[in-house]
């Protein structure tokens with residue numbers, strides 16, 4: 001630390017100081033920047049309250065006022081936020097008529113309301129959280145890994161959903177739906193929560209990586225059209241943040257070094 005105390009500072013001191021300042025700004029940014037909604041993010045009490053109200057109005061007739069279950073619907077204690085996100089955003093819940101297979105329809109609730117319902121049900125007992133986009137994006141999977149996803153699909157899923165996921169009939173008038181056009185998030189949540197006759201594929205049975213490979217396989221063979229916009233790998237705000245962050249800060253550091261170098265020269 002001699003160069004800091006001596007009166008004529010070493011030219012590198014300025015650069016070091018600037019880099020340190022940039023890190024401080026970075027740390028501050030990380031602390032205040034909005035983060036992607038994920039299972040890790042604790043729900044606000046406001047959200048839970050809103051969810052509880054929505055639940056009382058729309059769900060409690062079948063699932064009980066505290067999600068304890070009734071003769072019309074199962075208990076939701078411990079099903080987790082992932083099950084609610086899946087059931088409500090695919091339009092299965094609220095069920096109109098008990099007894100039939102919940103039809104898939106446009107959701108009655110906004111994304112925010114679904115998140116509130118999920119946050120409330122999550123407080124009833126520990127269960128799987130809504131997965132983070134990075135777990136199902138399939139980012140960086142090789143062709144071999146995607147092919148392995150195909151093998152896993154044929155072993156674990158094709159008995160009900162058919163070899164290419166076109167869906168198929170099950171006993172008692174039920175059916176395993178087609179998986180064409182199902183979002184990666186809902187594919188992941190279905191495996192995680194096992195709706196109706198579908199088994200739960202816990203992380204011990206199919207690791208998150210196995211699930212991601214199955215999803216990548218299905219998305220590849222169904223080749224969904226892109227929804228538009230610059231996808232940046234399709235994992236949304238997280239990747240955008242990273243790009244802005246690294247490119248932006250890289251430019252700033254370069255600029256700072258340039259200024260310092262000029263300052264030293266002109267002295």
Ligand code: HEC
Pocket residue numbers: 055058059060061062063072073074076079083084087088093094095096097098099101102117193194195196
């Ligand atoms: C008419 C009765 C009825 C209403 C109303 C209803 N449900 Fe259900 N719900 C059911 C039945 C029956 C099942 C089990 C059969 C199935 O999974 O399709 C179920 C299953 C579920 C599951 C899956 C549980 C599991 O073990 O994975 C979730 C989550 C759920 N409901 C959430 C909700 C939410 C949230 C609402 C309100 C927005 C709601 N339900 C409204 C009857 C209902």
Ligand code: HEC
Pocket residue numbers: 090092101102104153156157158159160161170174175176177178179182186187188190191195196197198199201214
């Ligand atoms: C025993 C039969 C069975 C197996 C095996 C099975 N599923 Fe399912 N799956 C179903 C049934 C039945 C439903 C419909 C549940 C409902 O409507 O509530 C379903 C629903 C789904 C959905 C929701 C589709 C939508 O349109 O919302 C997805 C996604 C899914 N399955 C993926 C898979 C994957 C991936 C595997 C293998 C890892 C798998 N399933 C294995 C029976 C099965």
